[in-house]
Amino acid sequence: MPIPHMPARRIAIVGAGFTGSMLAAHLLRCADTPTSITLIERAPTPGVGLAYSTPSSAHLLNVRAYNMSAFPDDPKHFLRWLWAHDEDSTVPPSGHAFVSRAVYGAYVRDVLAQAEAAAPPHVTLRILQGEAVRVAEGGDGVRLRLSNGMAVAADALALCVGHFPPAPPAVAAEGVADSPRFIGDPWDHAAVAAIDPEATVLVLGTGLTMVDTVLTLENQGHRGRIVAVSRRGLLPHRHEETRPFKSFLCPDVMPRTVLDVLIALKADVRRAAAEGLDWRSAFDALRPYHHRIWQFLPPEERRRFLRHARPFWEIHRHRVAPEVAWRIDAARRKGRLEVRAGRLRALDLTDDGIEALVEAPPSRLRGLTVAPEEIVAVQGRGLAWRVRAGAVINAAGPACDYSRVRHPLVRSLLDQGLARPDALRLGLDVTEDGAVIDARGSASERLFAFGPVAKAPFWEMTAVPELRSQCARAAQRLAQAPLPTRSLTAPGRPRRSPGAGSARVG
Numbered sequence: 406m407p408i409p410h411m412p413a414r415r416i417a418i419v420g421a422g423f424t425g426s427m428l429a430a431h432l433l434r435c436a437d438t439p440t441s442i443t444l445i446e447r448a449p450t451p452g453v454g455l456a457y458s459t460p461s462s463a464h465l466l467n468v469r470a471y472n473m474s475a476f477p478d479d480p481k482h483f484l485r486w487l488w489a490h491d492e493d494s495t496v497p498p499s500g501h502a503f504v505s506r507a508v509y510g511a512y513v514r515d516v517l518a519q520a521e522a523a524a525p526p527h528v529t530l531r532i533l534q535g536e537a538v539r540v541a542e543g544g545d546g547v548r549l550r551l552s553n554g555m556a557v558a559a560d561a562l563a564l565c566v567g568h569f570p571p572a573p574p575a576v577a578a579e580g581v582a583d584s585p586r587f588i589g590d591p592w593d594h595a596a597v598a599a600i601d602p603e604a605t606v607l608v609l610g611t612g613l614t615m616v617d618t619v620l621t622l623e624n625q626g627h628r629g630r631i632v633a634v635s636r637r638g639l640l641p642h643r644h645e646e647t648r649p650f651k652s653f654l655c656p657d658v659m660p661r662t663v664l665d666v667l668i669a670l671k672a673d674v675r676r677a678a679a680e681g682l683d684w685r686s687a688f689d690a691l692r693p694y695h696h697r698i699w700q701f702l703p704p705e706e707r708r709r710f711l712r713h714a715r716p717f718w719e720i721h722r723h724r725v726a727p728e729v730a731w732r733i734d735a736a737r738r739k740g741r742l743e744v745r746a747g748r749l750r751a752l753d754l755t756d757d758g759i760e761a762l763v764e765a766p767p768s769r770l771r772g773l774t775v776a777p778e779e780i781v782a783v784q785g786r787g788l789a790w791r792v793r794a795g796a797v798i799n800a801a802g803p804a805c806d807y808s809r810v811r812h813p814l815v816r817s818l819l820d821q822g823l824a825r826p827d828a829l830r831l832g833l834d835v836t837e838d839g840a841v842i843d844a845r846g847s848a849s850e851r852l853f854a855f856g857p858v859a860k861a862p863f864w865e866m867t868a869v870p871e872l873r874s875q876c877a878r879a880a881q882r883l884a885q886a887p888l889p890t891r892s893l894t895a896p897g898r899p900r901r902s903p904g905a906g907s908a909r910v911g
């Protein structure tokens with residue numbers, strides 16, 4: 406029961422994508438003392454974030470509908486919502502379908518609206534449109550400055566800022582990144598829509614963002630060649646039906662090396678095959694252990710995983726819907742999409758576009774088809790080739806190295822020493838509870854980060870099934886933790902050392 410006249414706990418959330426919106430929704434449900442939530446979003450539509458704001462119906466969820474509930478304690482919530490909104494009865498009742506991401510965005514918005522409507526009077530939500538650009542911490546809380554001049558004061562601030570556009574390639578010559586022919590943000594729908602339909606398009610990256618990009622180009626009637634390149638030229642695998650399978654892994658004896666993880670995984674895959682199941686069932690059986698596996702790996706092993714195993718992990722773990730895989734296969738078969746392996750060596754402006762120089766070592770030549778006029782040099786048994794493109798789209802994956810992110814909010818946090826990048830450059834350095842760790846190594850009691858920006862202690866903190874649990878736990882803590890309140894706070898920055906239960910990487 407809220408205490409009458411008790412000052413409201415002020416919680417500000419920057420970013421109203423899935424993470425920020427669900428954190429707000431959970432706070433609206435669980436806060437039992439007066440709480441005022443301010444949700445700040447720069448985009449015109451809160452609730453959808455980067456993933457679910459796509460205007461293209463070709464962009465499908467890469468997780469089956471039955472596993473996309475916003476609530477960990479109500480796994481059928483999204484399915485029920487879908488059925489209630491499925492006027493044309495297109496969604497199969499099993500929940501095995503991959504529905505469009507735009508539909509999921511509508512669901513997230515609805516969840517937030519319903520949580521607000523059902524909230525008790527002592528919990529309020531204010532949604533502000535604006536871009537947070539500066540943060541300051543003082544004895545009486547956190548102050549946030551928005552680019553439109555507004556200021557927000559809070560007792561606790563949750564950074565749910567999601568994904569930043571990929572870092573520009575280091576080999577790009579001067580002027581390339583500023584050229585209208587170079588699309589540095591692959592989620593800039595207007596820029597992709599403006600590409601000449603006859604132009605050759607070079608896509609940097611062959612992962613999920615490349616897949617989205619190709620579908621967008623195809624849907625807008627692109628007729629020119631599309632060449633996608635990445636170091637290994639690996640494409641995400643497709644989803645197939647999986648069956649329940651119990652991993653061999655014993656939660657009490659976690660592997661301590663990447664090699665041991667792979668050995669355990671391979672053993673599971675073999676056992677699954679013996680039972681007539683394919684590797685996906687074995688791979689998915691590991692999901693409940695992902696965070697524990699990561700936490701048990703020493704820093705050097707985590708580094709080894711990122712250096713050697715990451716691309717293979719990504720294509721097996723983050724798979725595409727079968728209908729999406731089918732379209733990508735068809736585009737390749739018809740010669741509209743070429744997927745090539747090689748290392749980008751140069752990007753230069755030309756009179757009518759951008760020229761890329763790519764080197765493919767002998768180990769990457771298998772399956773590589775390059776037109777003779779594109780071959781620049783045969784290097785030993787490797788090959789250097791070039792492609793002249795009317796447009797280049799950087800789809801190399803979100804930038805995670807915060808030391809290189811130029812956004813003013815990030816700069817403000819790092820320059821003041823309020824935050825620091827994690828040692829492996831996966832995002833911000835945070836504890837397992839999401840408390841932001843400052844430049845001196847102390848965990849904040851006021852600054853928090855959740856979602857992909859806070860994946861350092863977990864590795865897998867990207868998809869809804871992981872994020873929803875993190876949001877639910879975080880809301881409980883933010884609503885109940887004895888935050889340093891205005892009246893109780895002594896001058897100076899309140900800090901605590903990351904103690905037991907908090908993780909520091911590196």
Ligand SMILES: Cc1cc2nc3c(=O)[nH]c(=O)nc-3n(C[C@H](O)[C@H](O)[C@H](O)COP(=O)(O)OP(=O)(O)OC[C@H]3O[C@@H](n4cnc5c(N)ncnc54)[C@H](O)[C@@H]3O)c2cc1C
Nearest residue numbers: 420422423424447454455456466467537567568856868869
């Ligand atoms: C293209 C794409 C597709 C995906 N598809 C799936 C899927 O099918 N299934 C799945 O489970 N996961 C998917 N994911 C994973 C995704 O990480 C999560 O599902 C989830 O959307 C992440 O939400 P988020 O709120 O943390 O980040 P985001 O969606 O990136 O949202 C962050 C929000 O913060 C806002 N913001 C950032 N900085 C500021 C600022 N300074 N001031 C104000 N606002 C700010 C942004 O405008 C944005 O709205 C996908 C990711 C991407 C990039």
